[in-house]
Amino acid sequence: MERIYLDNNATTMVDPRVRDLMDIFSVQFYGNPNSLHSFASDTHPYMREALDRLYTNLNVNDDDDIIINGCATEGNNTVLKSVYFDLIAKSQKKQIITTQIEHPSISHTAEFLESLGAEVVYLPVNEQGIVSVADLKAIIDPDKTALVSVMWANNETGLINPIKEIATLCRENGVLFHTDAVQAVGKVKIDISDIDLDYLTFSAHKFHGPKGVGGLYIKNGAPLIPLLHGGEQMGSKRSGTVNVAGMVGMAYALELAVEALEFEDSKVRRLRDKLEDAILAIPSTNVIGDRAYRTPNTILASFKGVEGEAMLWDLNRNGVAASTGSACSSESLESNPTFKAMKIDPELAHTGIRFSLSRFTTEEEIDFTIDIIKKSVERLRAISTSEF
Amino acid sequence: MAKKDLVGGSLWEQYSDIVNERMKYPKFRGELTQEDAKKLGGKLIVADWGAESCGDTVRLYWIVRESDQVILSAKFKSFGCGTAIASSDVMSELCLGKTVDQAVKITNVDVEKAMRDTPDKPAVPPQKMHCSVMAYDVIKKAASLYKNVDMDSFENEEIVCECARVTLSTIKEVIKNNNLTTVEQITDYTKAGAFCKSCIKPGGHESRKYYLEDILRETRNEMEKDTYSVDRVDFGKMSIVMKFREIEKILDLFVRDFLKKDGGNVEVVDIKESDDEITVYIDYQGACKSCAGSQGTAFFIQDTLREKLDSRINIYTV
CATH class of the missing domain: 3.40.640.10 (Type I PLP-dependent aspartate aminotransferase-like (Major domain))
Structure with a gap:
């Protein structure tokens, strides 16, 4: 792919x-x-x-x-x-x-x-x-x-x-x-x-x-x-x-x-939800914010014990481009202001990965991404100091 | 800022092949147990450093042969970015076969050098250098656990820049010896501040005990104090404006720092001169205004000005 x-x-x-x-x-x-x-x-x-x-x-x-x-x-x-x-x-x-x-x-x-x-x-x-x-x-x-x-x-x-x-x-x-x-x-x-x-x-x-x-x-x-x-x-x-x-x-x-708004609200939303459900099926993961109050294309997920930039690097190596709010890759070690405002546990702030879809995203791409995410989380959790 | 800084985001492109390889397949990731220790005939040490809430943790496992303190096996676990994983992996490898005392001398700079593909090309971009500092800290932690001593006992010098491991005394020395006037020059001479830039001034990646800007200012101030001299005859011949400036300079160099420590300050209001007397009118500010010791301060100011400039100076507090 x-x-x-x-x-x-x-x-x-x-x-x-x-x-x-x-x-x-x-x-x-x-x-x-x-x-x-x-x-x-x-x-x-x-x-x-x-x-x-x-x-x-x-x-x-x-x-x-x-x-x-x-x-x-x-x-x-x-x-x-x-x-x-x-x-x-x-x-x-x-x-x-x-x-x-x-x-x-x-x-x-x-x-x-x-x-x-x-x-x-x-x-x-x-x-x-x-x-x-x-x-x-x-x-x-x-x-x-x-x-x-x-x-x-x-x-x-x-x-x-x-x-x-x-x-x-x-x-x-x-x-x-x-x-x-x-x-x-x-x-x-x-x-x-x-x-x-x-x-x-x-x-x-x-x-x-x-x-x-x-x-x-x-x-x-x-x-x-x-x-x-x-x-x-x-x-x-x-x-x-x-x-x-x-x-x-x-x-x-x-x-x-x-x-394409209707398409965005149906097809893109469905693919987003599919990806989100798959992420939540992995133990010790979390998605920020109620689906009903979000734009239909966005997921901000956290994977306990997996540092955001390490995961992003892993995803990228396997061909998936996402984004991280992890402070390690930014100018300040202070956690991201949005996370802070939402009073999100600072441990999670360093594990945040954002996936944002578009109307050009395909079902195959989402299936492939789900597979890559699972493998990456497994690999990085095996290295991690975090206990599960 | 310059041409090389105008395209952002190219962090990962600057990793060496070794860094990439170690991020993908860390050779020394894993745990060591009491059983492993028994098998190898050594003592198990497990050292933790960092906190997940700060975005970086590393756990180092050692098995140390107690007869000669040689590290027989080393493994690590890490919650951190790719650079942190790769440098922990290389750090674990560097510990192998060394005594605990030798291992403590391994620094993040050694780890970075070991990750280079060619000797002259850095293994990681400057911004990621700090990610290898944890690898150094955890060795000290492991050694302190083995020896049952305080971690600070391994560090006898104040480190200003953790990334490049530059000490406070080195920085002061280069400023003085080379008459440096800018932070950029300090960086050129010592590499301090060239990496994550946290040590340049407050508000960077992480907060630090010492900042280059402060060290530079204080050292320049010390240098000026050391070299300050004015020909007394010259002072006497100076116009009133030049005299005012010279007095201000002396107050800045030798007086105001003391007053500011107690929340006070002093201002020169007027200068009047006759043949045998120069009267400097001063006005106290802040805490000095109500200070019971302000008379003593006036004598201190008068003595300083007489010594540095002219013995005919008298202080008058308005």
């Missing part, structure tokens, strides 16, 4: 249909869209079509903006820094409320803004690993809170937060709300018109689009100070020559992902 890719929460394969569509922007329609000649205007129908696809598939009102940018890290930085410059630096609203389980593009940006004088509250999660609306309600303060930022779905666990309720609570308190939806877009249904949010970030390469392009939804009227100043692209909200191929590819990838 060829290599098996089960690290789709890190990045995904570009859908071949998306790649084919993007091809023409390299040598044929390469004009700068902001120029006046026909090389520029040639690109415009494609860009308009791309916007139509984005607006339709996220159900966004035409009065709102979806600005095309470089990645979700850029989108997240844009929102937090914009709120800092627009509100925190100039008014009595100095507080950002976020969570202990955010991606580093939120948490490290928030820490940086703290160093500039912002007050940041990092909400814990409940025993389910989910942000509690009641916790937020207890802290949110219409006079103090400038922004609430809560991720839609967690990258490690796949656990989904109650975004709609949080958005409503923020609106009632007159507080801006942002969600990092990188792990949700293309995996679960997103209907922006149904939710009262101000900003939402997403990234193409998480749903079989190209790397280096992302999108930021901004509700009409929500303040935005651009992160990148320069030309007048994206209504001056994001300068820099538009990545036309990326934009077109992202929009098409989103359309295909949304079309």
